[in-house]
Amino acid sequence: MYENMAGPAVRAGAAGPAERAESAARVVAWLAARDEVEHALRDALGRPPSQRDDTVARMAEALRAAAQGLGEPAIAVAAGVPERMLRGWMEQDPAFATALRAASALAAGHGLTADGGATPAMLRVVLDAVGRGASWPVAGRLAGLSIRRFNRLRQTTPGVESLLEAAQRMRARTARTARGPGRPVRRARVRWAPPAVRRRRAGRASAATGSCGWTIRCSPPPSRLG
Structure with a gap:
């Protein structure tokens, strides 16, 4: 949806760490504002909030991700929904399921694979996942990158490392803002767990798992973590 919009970029030839960090912060902020842009455009048209509009917009993001060769876990992250919701759409909406298969076939036909x-x-999926609380190894796996490949990418491309650091900083700022003034500072331990791991942990009473699979411990209520 946003591929053809002129947005900020992390330039490969940036003069140094400070400039890369500044560019990365702009990129991460731009990515985080996508939902706000959709809401602003809808408000400008005078349209009230609509669950249908939100669902269709997320389905469109899922189709775009599939057309870029991403797998189901990454498609769910790109659409901003849990994997089980993505599968539910595929099971209950034949038109969406057909379109998703066609998008994946398009990617395969053009050699776009993990x-x-x-x-x-x-990389967008990685940044989205990190911004929502995932560690970078988990975020890499969601995007289809092994830890080894992701480590090599971080070591050979300073721009990627700058983007990861910017996403982590934004996550920390979001958590502080959600906590609100006057509340005691408590370190939140937030991580994403794949579905198979979540099932094994289902019996643990000490963890609270949100609808998107984010496992939160020793933290304010999940709804306040953004």
Whole structure:
């Protein structure tokens, strides 16, 4: 949806760490504002909030991610929904399921696969996942990158490391803002767990798992973590 919009960029030839960090912060803020942009456009048209509009917009994001060669876990992150919701759409909406298969076939036909190396779409998924609380290894796996490949990417491309650091800083700021003034500072331990891991942990009473699979411990209520 946003591929053709002129947005900020982390330039490969940035003069140094300070400039890379500044550019990365702009990129992460731009990515985080996508939902706000959609809401602002809808408000400008005088349209009231609509669950249908939100669902269709997220389905469109899912189709775009599939057309870029991403797998189901990454597609769910790109659409901003849990994997089980994505599968529910596929089971209950034949038109969406057909479109998703066609988008994946389009990607395969043009050689866009996870084995073909890191892509901007993968990096976007990583940044989205990190911004929502995932550690970078988990975020990499969601995007289809092994820890080894992701480590190599971080070591050889300073721009990627700057983007990860910017996403982590924004996550910390979001948590502080959600906590609100006057509340005691408590370190939140937030991480994303794949569905298979979540099932094994289901019996643990000490963890509270949100609808998107974010496991939160020793923290304010999940709804306040953004």
